[in-house]
Amino acid sequence: MSPRIWLPLAALALTLLGAVAPGAAQGTGRGRIGGVVTDAATGAPVPGAAVSVGQLETTTDDAGRFELTGTDRGPVELIVIADGFEVGLVPVTVGRRGATANVTLTPAAGAEIIEVEGRAPVEPEPYTYAITGDEVRTLPGSGNDALKALQSLPGVARVPFGLGGLVLRGASPRDSSVYLDGIEVPILYHFGGLASFYPSTLLDDIDLQSGSFGARWGRTQGGVVVLTSRPGRADRWRVGSEVSLIDASLRAEGPAPGHGAWTLGLRRSYVDAILAAALPSGDGALTLAPRYWDGQLRYDRGTAATGQLSAMLFFSDDLLRFASADVAPADAMADDAGLRYVSRFARAAVRYQRQLAATDLSVQPWVGLGEVAVTLDGEGTARRYLPMGVRADVTRHVGRHEIAAGVDVQGGRAAFSARGQPAPGPGVAMDEPMEVARATTRWDADVGAWTEGQLRVGPAVIAPGLRLDRYGLSDEWVLDPRLAYAQELTAAATLRAAIGRYHQPPLFTDVDPVYGNPRLTSSAATQTSLGVEVRLPADATVAVTGFASSSDHLPVDVVTGATPAAAGGTSDSGGVGSITGELTDDQFGAYEYRESVGRGRSHGVEVLVKRTGPRWVGWLSYTWSRSERTGDPRQDLGWRPYVLDQPHVLTALGTTTLGRWQLGARLRFASGNPYTPVGGTYYDSDAQRYQAVDGAILSSRLPAFVQLDLRVDRGWQRPWGTLKLFLDVQNVTNRVNPEGVSYNFDYTERRYTRGLPVFPSLGVEYTP
Structure with missing residues (x-):
């Protein structure tokens, strides 16, 4: 769950608590008691526990922490009550510096828990794919890495070789941003996509907002991934x-x-x-x-x-x-x-x-x-x-x-x-190779201010937003209006709609006068989405979202290269070379002369069917989408597929618990990426080699990608902690999935670049 959702809900809960017991957490004394409430069996924090001393009351937060201010000094008795646990009675002596009381609650044997269920007010944002670290760390294909499970969600295209990078709703990887606790970070995965940059065990929530997000986030025209790390537990030291x-x-x-x-x-x-x-x-x-x-x-x-x-x-x-x-x-x-x-x-x-x-x-x-x-x-x-x-x-x-x-x-x-x-720039001849050494330093600042509101009228909520940014590199001001709407159609169904404008500044290397174009400006996109979420019995949810995006002022190469696209030398060739350029563009820059004359468009439908039970978790995600681009309008090439355009992406996965064993499987299907075929060849006598003649740009597709992943977990719970052995096998059938195309010297033979073979990940994890 994103901070925009849980902060208002937390404030509402505290307000209601204060209305029931005014000044409950603060008395007239001069003492203070703080601590953490944990489960004696598992060591996990106990949120929502009622903690009281005399007339003072409070509740523990999500990390099990509490604080009582204004207690009397001297010996007092701390009372802790939580559903499913025996009542905790802890004697505490409050001194001049207060006291720390870390409480462990014993699970109640045969306790009857009466749950009173209610629903929080509907939030206006488009459907957010929120998952917890504990939920996805046991999903197959993730290698015990929660962030790699993002690749199994709707709206996310598959990247060859599992190299990492996020392609959200047909947007380039450079067009989406990743935030950890509100701080933008440059990458989500280590090199090669082997692991994410932040360990799953220290994460609390993972939110994927594929598009149409609110005014709080800026400088990006694709989607955002919002990571929330968890605070530590203060009752005792734990080492895992x-x-x-x-x-x-x-x-x-x-x-x-x-x-x-x-x-x-x-x-x-x-x-x-x-x-x-x-x-x-x-x-x-x-x-x-x-x-x-x-x-x-x-x-x-x-x-x-x-x-x-x-x-x-x-x-x-x-x-x-x-x-x-x-x-x-x-x-x-x-x-x-x-x-x-x-x-x-x-x-x-x-x-x-x-x-x-x-x-x-x-x-x-x-x-x-x-x-x-x-x-x-x-x-x-x-x-x-x-x-x-x-x-x-x-x-x-x-x-x-x-x-x-x-x-x-x-x-x-x-x-x-x-x-x-x-x-080379337009009209600049490069007859002789010329090497230039370039070193430069530049200071810049992007300043953004935003506001948004939530107006509730009956079962509906309207959320207008406005964001103003000043981009330092391109020296321009941009204004992005955004609007979201949600309405509860029934007790089980919610309608959501959103529309917004999004700008993204150029990169540092894009505006370099030697290796780029100093006149490059920001690119922009107008995004819309319309969806419905239906909550079914047995903890099942179905979410269907239609989306569309129109981009303008995209940076594109306007200098015709000498290497044919079919030979793998340009961004229009498709395959591994072009996609690698897309993945590294945000980190290194393109080092080519580009102008803000490109356009893009994408549209599609996302479907997520998810069910979570006490012994198993599973979901089915499907995305139908099309993503297209235009290049230099002076070349009049028209619309063509984006190099990571995948019309169909389907993922079915699930895990189930059988005693101390946990078994899971994931099946993925994705349309092959487009590439430019060879339309013909000729022999270049000057270069003394065969040259390719391009067919229609990005008009052919690789065969579909299909992969089955399996996972087995075995846990041993002991008084000193939990030991877990896991085996995660990707591509368990060792299927040959084509990831690119290559040719022999005269282009008469074509062969596919093979994807990853069977890849096992065996490990052991200790959790105190």
Whole structure:
């Protein structure tokens, strides 16, 4: 569930609690008691537990934390009541500095739980695909990684080889953004899509908003992924770990000064060590050395009612090297040895949240650093950046209505260096190769302000929004109006509709005067969606959403290249080469002369059928969509498919629990990606080789992708924690899925590039 949904609901709950027991959490004394309530059997936090001392009352939050202010000093008795647990009676002595009382509740044997069900007011946003970390970490095909389960949701196209990147409703990967606790991050997955940059065990919620999102998010014209990390548990120290075939991780959480909680995590892959031992060595042999790191550190204290302070630091570091095996190990680690790819970033932030009666406040400044580079023997392209920003918002509840506003500032210093042939501009002849060394640094800032409201009229809610942005790189102001509407048709059915305008600024390399076009402006899209959500018995849900998007001012190459598209040399060739360019565009830039003259359009229907039971989880997602683009209008090529246009994407998956075993399966089907066929050939006597003549641009398609994944989990629960063994096998049938096309020297023979073979992931996880 996204922050936009649970913050208003939390404020409403606190308001109702205050109406029933005014000043319940704050008395006239000078003492203070804080702590965490957990389940004695599992160690999990117990949210919603009633905690009281005398006439003072409060309830625990989602992390099981509570705070009572104004208690008497000296010995008191703390009473904790929660459904399904024995009543907890804890003697506490309150001193001058207060007291910490961490309570463990014993599950009640044969307890009868009476549930009173109600539904929160309908929210106006389009249907959001919200999943929890615990829900998806056991789904097949994810490799015990919650974020990889995003690829099984509606509206998400399949990326070849599982390389990562998100293609939402036909938008380019560079057109969608990822946020962790409100901080924009450059990547979602480590190199090759092997794992996400943030461990699943430290995530609380994952929200996928494929399009038509509200004014809170900006600088993107595709969709957004909103990740919410969880706070640590402060009752005692817990240390967990996970070891698989590709990486190992360690995590810990426990009490911190100021009645707070620490959360720590560290993970490293060891594929480089395995390949170094497995690959042959000898004169001239190549050594492949990929590896990734990531780490997390977080501190939390307080509650939303009294003021919640969170400080966080997280980083991701990827390195891939190809070096000759006869190079000394110390030299192979050098930046100028062989081919070297590096992608790393870090973010540090402090967030303060407070609920004051009917007002919610949040302020979060942050700073970071990053580097993306590809070098061959010390020469290549590198981008280094020092981003920083602040996000602040306020929400005011007025009866059933609310109004929110905020500022969203992001900027910093960016530098890049490159050596190579500059991009030719229109009318510029490049008869002789010319190498240019380029190094530049630039400061810029994007300043955004937004407001949106929720007006409730009977069973309907109308949410108008407006966002104003000033983009530093393109020196322009943009205004984006947005409108969402939702109405409860019946007690089980909700209608949702949205329309909005979305702008996206150019990249730093796009406006470089040597390798780009300094006159490039922002691109934009108008998105619409209309859907209905039906809640069925037995915890089943059916959601159907139709969508359409029209893009303009897209950056496109307006200089005709000499390499035919069918030969795999341009963005119009399709296949692995073009798609790789789409995936790396946001990180490296295109380094080509582009103008804001392209257009795009997409439309389709998303269907999600989901059922969650006490012993099993499953869903069926289907997307029918078409995504098209135009290039330089002066070449009059007309509309053609986007290189990741996939008309049909179907995913069926489910898991079930059988005693201590958990079994799951996932079946995926996706239309093949388009590519440009060879229409003919001729022999180039000057180059002394055959050249291809293009057929119709992106007019052919690869065969369909079909893959079956299986997963088996076995758990052992002990007093000291839970041990889980898992086996996740992707492409269990070892089906040959084509991912691209290649030709022999004279283009008389065509063969497909094979996708990933059967890929097992075996691991063990310990949870205290």
